[in-house]
Each structure stands twice: as C-alpha cells, then as structure tokens.
Amino acid sequence: MKQQSLIFDIKKYAINDGPGIRLTVFFKGCNLSCEWCHNPESISPKVQKMYTASKCIGAVKCIENCPNDALKMTSEGIVTDYNVCNFCGICAEVCPAKAFEMLGKFMPVEELMKVIDNEAAFFDQSGGGVSFSGGEPLMHADYLLQILKACGKRYYHRVVDTTAFAKTETLLEVAKHTELFLIDLKVMDDKKHKRYTGVSNKKIHKNITELAKTDVEIIFRIPLIKGVNDSNDNIIATAEFMNSLDGSRKVINLLPYHKVAENKHKKLGTPENFILFEAPEENRIEEIIQLFDQYGIKASVGG
Template sequence: MSTGLIFDIKKYAINDGPGIRLTVFFKGCNLNCKWCHNPESISPKIQKMYNAKKCIGAASCVENCPHEALKMTPEGIVTDFDACNLCGKCAEVCPTKAFEMLGSQIPISELMKKIDNEAIFFDQSGGGVTFSGGEPLMHSEYLLEALKACGKRMYHRVVDTTAYGRLETVLEVAKHTELFLIDLKVMDSAKHKEYTGVHNKKIRENIRALAKTPCEIIFRMPLIEGVNTSEENIIETANFINSLEGNRKVINLLPYHNIAENKHVKLGTPKNNRVFEAPNLKTIEYIIELFAKRGISATVGG
C-alpha cells in the first residue's frame, strides 16, 4: 500500500469543487510559481514552520530537542538546520503550537477513514473529495489508489492540478475523476518558464488530450498585474480554450493576494524579491468582457 506526503486536510471546503468538500493537500510541486500563495506546498520534503508571534518563551522545545538544534534568542527560537533532523519533537511539546511540522506520510487506510467521516456532508451538499497541492500528479500511485477508493464509495472526485506531468498519468487519473481544476497561468511559453520554472508545452498537450475524455474541466487563472492581464494573453487564453474538444467554456479568475509573505517568514525561506499586484476592478471587468465575447464564462473566485 502506497503512502503520500500530505501537508494539510481541509474540512468543509467550498471553493474546491461543487458542494461541501474535504480537500487533501499533497506536498511537493514541479512548478515554482513566483507568486505562489502556498510556498509550504512546493518542497517535496517535510518542513518546519515557526510562528514567533505565538512563542511565549516556554523553552520546552529547546529542552526537549534530542539534537540540541534549537536556541533561545531575543527574537525567538532559532533552528540550526544542520543539526535539526525534523523529528517534530519541538512541535509536540510546544504549548502554544508555535512550531508546526509540514508534511506527514498518511496511509490510504487512514486517509479513507478521514474521508468517510465527512460522507454525510457530501451526501447533503452534493460535495466530495478534492485532491490538491502542491501537485497531486507527483504522487500518482497514491493519488490513483485514493481516487479508486473514493470511486467505490461513489464520492465525487476533483483533482486540482497544473496538468504538468506524464501524459499517461494524466489520462489514467482521468479514468477515476469527475472534475479537473486546471490552472492556466500565462500562455507565452518563455514567460511561463520565467515565472513558474517550466515551459507550458507539455501542459498544453496534456490539456488537449484531457479535453478528449468525458471529464469536466474548469480552468483557473491567477490574475497578476503585468504578468498575465494583458489583452494579448487573455485573447490567447480564450483561443486555446475554444480550440479544445467538448464544452470547456468556464474559467475562474483568482486575483493575486500576498498572504505568502508571512509564510516565508515562518518557514525561514527567502521571499521573492518581485513585487506582484492584483489588477484593479476595471481591468478585471475588461478581462471578463474579453472572455465573454469569445463565449467563455469568466467569474471571480471559485
């Protein structure tokens, strides 16, 4: 039985597909978007997050660290990551939960128990399970095992993905999924690589193949001023969507927000030096109009 590295399981999710859902967040992503609002999801390894605002100086973590990797300073607890092996003892003993371990290997049997506990909400709301990340396709064996188990229980299944991965994996996942939520970040491939670390040729190819399956697809676009809000990019995005087989006419617009800045501080990772901004209301309205003229329903949120 496979295991997957999961950093969060969110109950009562209402923006990750229809109805009330349970969303499973995998850790690790093969893209590295400069604007990512979940930087804790990028690394495929267990990480430790420290919130200095929660720390009361109890020093339980320092006293109980088996590797003497923690030190109390006027600014709070400092971790020597050369000595730290991410055992999580500091998080276990911290009375205010100032330390948080990100990522744990959860067996399918344990995951399904958590999912089954929410079944009543799925039934009442038409909801189900959403697999997100990070990038769930990076955990294909575990993902497929979970999707099949959900299918046997008749739970509605959603995969929230960048569509960057092996085509064979994408198509196999499609056999066990009702809905894909797929990001379309920016259409120019060179610009896509500049901002995400990879070209988008494979992503486009995978989406074209996926569009030939019966699965429903809803596209999402993170709207970042100066990156993908130009008329040229919106028209190219609309033309790409219209070139796909089936009725693929819905896109959710997600204006940029900077909640990642505080997360970088907690992770102790360097934040991106670029300053990103959300487009203003007038620009968003114009983008919605551009999509509408091409027969595509664009809405903010989702």
C-alpha cells in the same frame, strides 16, 4: 509496505474546490515553483517546520529537548539551524504554545480513506465530494489512483486540482477516475511561463489538449497577477487556446493575487523567497471578463 503519501493539510467544509461541500486533501510536493504561490509550504516534497514568533512564550522547552542542539533563542525569537535540524518534530510536540508546527504527514491509504468516509454525510447533503490539491497531486499518482478508485466505489464526487505537468498517460489514467479537473492556465507565453513557474507550458498544453478529448469536466483558472498575465494578449491567447480544445471548455475562474504567502514564508524561514505581486484593479478585472465573453467564454471571479 503500506502505500502512503505526504499530505500537508486536509480541509473540511471547503467550498471553493468544486461543487457542494468538500473535503480537500493537499499533497506535499510540486514540480512547479510559481513565484506567487500562496501555499509555499506545499512546494517541497519533504517534511518542513513552521515557526510563529508571535505564539512563542519563551518556554524554551524546544531548546531543552532538541536532540541536535539546532535551536537558539534570539531577539527575533527561536532560530533553527537547518544544517543540523533533522525534522524529528520533537520541538513541535513539546512546545506548550504550539509555536512550532510540522508540515507534512505520511498517511497510508486506509488512514486517509477513514478521514474521507467520516465526511460522507456532508457530500450527500450538498452534492459535494472530495478534492485533491497541493502541491501537485499527480506527483503521487499511484497513491492518488488508489484513493480515487476507493472514492469511486463509494460514489463520492472526485475533483483533481492539477498543473497538468505530468506524463500524459498518468493524467489520462487519473481522468478515468475523476469527475472534474481544476487546471490553471497561468501564462500563455512560454518564456514568461518558464520565468515565473520554472517550467515550460508546452507539455501542460499538450496534456490539456489530450485531456479535453475525453468527456471529463474541466474548469480552468487564472491566478490573475498584474503585469504577469493580465494583458489583452495573454487573455486572448488563453481564450483562443480554450476554444481550440475538444468539447465545451468554456468556463474560467479568475483568482486575483493575494499576499497570504508573505507570512508563510516568514514562518518557514524563507522570507527571501517572497516576491510581492499585485492583483489587477477591479475595473481591469471587469474588462478581462468582458474580453473572455467576446470569445464565448464565461469568466468569473472566485471558484
């Protein structure tokens, strides 16, 4: 059987996932479940379905064609009974208004490489390349390695955006075929990390320490959230951790929280999973940049 993986999106002309103009491939499935995740559709490793009520024109083609009688019309629009829906995708195919959208497509290596090759002219002109994000790309390690090696043969610049929550051997193997890693340092306090992401950060920190012993480039990121990780204690602990690493690991991007996930949870039918957070105020973000600077670390918003 051909090797394939579940991909939920491929973004062309991406400019925030590494240098230059990039093609970003989003894998489906994540072994963390961050309460603030702005891609909640990436967490489940299975195909999912999104429904946008505002697009629905009431054509009811979906209801007529659903083989499992999983759909019914309500005052809120079409509602799916997930006890009987088998994610066959027929409702998305027949809906003339595209109100249903299937999330996740199994793509063989060869098919993804064709998509990547089609963008190669932009990589050359802009100093860009291919970025692998998610979800968690390392959950698809065998497939990822095949793609990374194929990209390497073509001299495409390769970025892996990862939680680093994986087997150390896997991470180090992937590092041999990657130019740049983007890694979040979400919360340094382990209890808080477990509470907000579902996993301990001990393995993540051990893996980052090992990765830093190689010569691969690493840019750290913080999804900056008021009351979760914007305290002086957390910023100082983050800076001290970065300064404890081998090599020059002195760049961190601050990604202030935004509420984009609220709408996605509604479309996924999981509004109960949405927890509202806030970004720190602008003057607090400026203080955080200054604090990192005192530790010799260049912090900036975005990236």
